[in-house]
Amino acid sequence: MNIQADYNFAYLDEQTKRMIRRAILKAIAIPGYQVPFSSREMPMPYGWGTGGVQVTASIIGPDDVLKVIDQGADDTTNAVSIRAFFAKVARVQTTTHTGEATIIQTRHRIPEEQLREGQTLVYQVPIPEPLRFLEPRETETRKMHALEEYGLMHVKLYEDIATHGHIATTYAYPVKVEGRYVMDPSPTPKFDNPKMHMSEALQLFGAGREKRIYAIPPFTDVVSLDFDDHPFEVQKFDKPCAICGAEAVYLDEVILDDRGKRMFVCSDTDNCESRQAAGHRGELSGMEAAQ
Amino acid sequence: MSDQPLLSVNDVSKFYGSRVGCRDVSFDLYPGEVLAVVGESGSGKTTLLNCISTRLEPTNGSVTYRMRDETTRDLYQMSEAERRFLMRTDWGFVHQNPADGLRMAVSAGANVGERLMAVGDRHYGNIRETAIDWLGRVEINEDRVDDQPRAFSGGMRQRLQIARNLVTGPRLIFMDEPTGGLDVSVQARLLDLIRGLVSDLGLAAIVVTHDLAVARLLSHRMIVMKDGHVIESGLTDRVLDDPHQPYTQLLVSSILQV
Ligand SMILES: Nc1ncnc2c1ncn2[C@@H]1O[C@H](COP(=O)(O)OP(=O)(O)O)[C@@H](O)[C@H]1O
Ligand SMILES: [Mg+2]
Numbered sequence: 001m002n003i004q005a006d007y008n009f010a011y012l013d014e015q016t017k018r019m020i021r022r023a024i025l026k027a028i029a030i031p032g033y034q035v036p037f038s039s040r041e042m043p044m045p046y047g048w049g050t051g052g053v054q055v056t057a058s059i060i061g062p063d064d065v066l067k068v069i070d071q072g073a074d075d076t077t078n079a080v081s082i083r084a085f086f087a088k089v090a091r092v093q094t095t096t097h098t099g100e101a102t103i104i105q106t107r108h109r110i111p112e113e114q115l116r117e118g119q120t121l122v123y124q125v126p127i128p129e130p131l132r133f134l135e136p137r138e139t140e141t142r143k144m145h146a147l148e149e150y151g152l153m154h155v156k157l158y159e160d161i162a163t164h165g166h167i168a169t170t171y172a173y174p175v176k177v178e179g180r181y182v183m184d185p186s187p188t189p190k191f192d193n194p195k196m197h198m199s200e201a202l203q204l205f206g207a208g209r210e211k212r213i214y215a216i217p218p219f220t221d222v223v224s225l226d227f228d229d230h231p232f233e234v235q236k237f238d239k240p241c242a243i244c245g246a247e248a249v250y251l252d253e254v255i256l257d258d259r260g261k262r263m264f265v266c267s268d269t270d271n272c273e274s275r276q277a278a279g280h281r282g283e284l285s286g287m288e289a290a291q
Numbered sequence: 292m293s294d295q296p297l298l299s300v301n302d303v304s305k306f307y308g309s310r311v312g313c314r315d316v317s318f319d320l321y322p323g324e325v326l327a328v329v330g331e332s333g334s335g336k337t338t339l340l341n342c343i344s345t346r347l348e349p350t351n352g353s354v355t356y357r358m359r360d361e362t363t364r365d366l367y368q369m370s371e372a373e374r375r376f377l378m379r380t381d382w383g384f385v386h387q388n389p390a391d392g393l394r395m396a397v398s399a400g401a402n403v404g405e406r407l408m409a410v411g412d413r414h415y416g417n418i419r420e421t422a423i424d425w426l427g428r429v430e431i432n433e434d435r436v437d438d439q440p441r442a443f444s445g446g447m448r449q450r451l452q453i454a455r456n457l458v459t460g461p462r463l464i465f466m467d468e469p470t471g472g473l474d475v476s477v478q479a480r481l482l483d484l485i486r487g488l489v490s491d492l493g494l495a496a497i498v499v500t501h502d503l504a505v506a507r508l509l510s511h512r513m514i515v516m517k518d519g520h521v522i523e524s525g526l527t528d529r530v531l532d533d534p535h536q537p538y539t540q541l542l543v544s545s546i547l548q549v
Contacts (some may be wrong), residue, residue, distance in 0.1 A: 027537025117399060134394065134396075135395065143371075147371065147372045147375060148372075149375065149409065150403070151405055151406070151408040151410070152409075154408040154413070155394070155401045155404070155405050158400070158401045158404055158408065158415060158418065158419075159397055159398060159401050159416055162398055162400055162401065162419070162436075162437050163437070172413075226413075226416060227413050227415040228413050228414045228415075229414050229416050230415050230416050275391060
């Protein structure tokens with residue numbers, strides 16, 4: 001990233017930040033509603049989280065502490081570059097610890113550690129429109145939101161069950177926010193959906209390419225759509241994390257060798273490391289010690 | 292049939308710029324009554340149907356409808372939300388081209404179930420069971436419930452469209468050339484099916500057709516359009532057996548010769 005010496009605090013000019021803040025305030029006032037905004041060019045390609053970066057740039061102040069995750073990890077290329085970007089253009093302190101951060105920008109996960117009042121979770125969203133799958137016309141999807149016509153959302157879930165015998169959607173699983181707007185938490189796993197419900201933290205969603213911002217204010221009702229006879233369920237993992245032994249957390253599958261040996265480990269690297277520091281061990285830790 | 296009209300069309304006109312779509316059309320439709328709108332291509336049938344069914348705002352005139360709660364409402368004074376709700380509950384619309392009335396990329400079962408889900412049905416098992424029941428009533432085998440309409444013949448698609456519309460128990464159904472574009476033998480079977488369903492369910496219907504045989508088979512009453520105007524109307528048997536207007540006489544004699 002080639003950033004000139006005379007950039008404004010947090011890269012965006014104050015005019016633009018005000019425009020984005022107005023969109024954010026409107027989004028907070030109408031939970032789950034997609035507010036259009038004029039997305040700016042950022043010094044990174046679309047798909048790298050330009051929507052999330054613009055939201056973060058508009059809300060961040062010199063005293064904020066920033067954490068950035070991609071999947072659940074702080075050390076992936078995308079997370080590292082966004083963190084470095086803000087360290088440079090806003091000179092803010094950064095962290096990998098969920099508990100220390102005031103702003104957490106994320107691409108796929110909600111941290112395992114419960115978020116607190118005063119924290120803000122900023123999501124990078126590729127496709128904000130949950131109805132897009134079955135209704136390609138923007139004029140029509142807007143009307144459906146306006147008139148609260150959400151039958152189509154259940155058509156998608158119906159098709160899932162008809163095809164797979166159960167609701168097979170595992171990512172971008174649609175939710176209804178505060179009993180009104182249907183919203184796409186994309187692309188988080190449905191495992192994280194329950195964490196959005198009544199969260200103490202403010203949740204902001206930015207879609208750069210599609211030029212939309214939406215929000216879930218703290219303590220908002222967030223319900224995953226389902227059928228009475230096929231209720232919403234989160235993924236369950238057969239084993240605990242191989243490294244820290246955590247249960248009821250989201251695990252990633254890791255291939256260990258070319259003979260197909262696999263293990264499941266925490267997707268949230270910070271949570272895993274904190275647990276290890278506190279002395280928790282999984283089955284692999286023992287093996288490593290033996291080697 | 293009740294003595295109160297279900298639908299009243301009052302002096303409806305639609306102009307496309309200076310061109311006449313339809314002009315000064317008035318009629319009443321009673322519960323359970325089937326009205327055919329006939330006329331040659333370009334006579335204004337589709338324009339009129341769209342004006343009545345709130346798909347196209349008329350330039351002048353009004354359309355009133357007696358709701359399920361017995362209140363009579365001016366359709367164009369209703370909010371868009373109310374109109375759209377009416378369209379997917381108490382009304383049906385069968386398009387000439389099934390692709391306009393179906394979701395081609397979702398299964399037959401979901402096509403039929405969509406209206407149920409739209410009005411809040413949240414039990415997958417019940418929705419599917421109802422969908423299968425409706426497929427049966429339009430002579431589509433249960434084992435096609437998970438197939439997409441893309442894999443269906445023209446006649447099957449049209450029957451699926453009918454099932455999708457009837458699943459919420461509407462009282463009024465609009466059809467625009469429902470058998471157009473189908474083979475003659477397929478047409479005959481579809482017409483029989485429509486006639487059976489309409490009479491079993493006591494549906495009111497407005498059927499647009501250029502085919503007088505369709506009007507004869509399905510409708511109680513008919514109106515004949517020419518250049519956007521209604522030039523003759525009356526009981527179907529009377530109009531076809533004893534047409535008063537020279538234009539209607541011409542239409543009738545032209546099919547009798549075939
Ligand atoms: N969208 C439109 N714009 C302009 N003229 C139209 C439009 N739709 C229909 N018309 C004209 O209105 C008249 C009636 O058309 P239409 O209602 O389609 O007749 P029908 O269904 O009987 O064939 C025709 O002259 C037609 O060319
Ligand atoms: Mg027509």
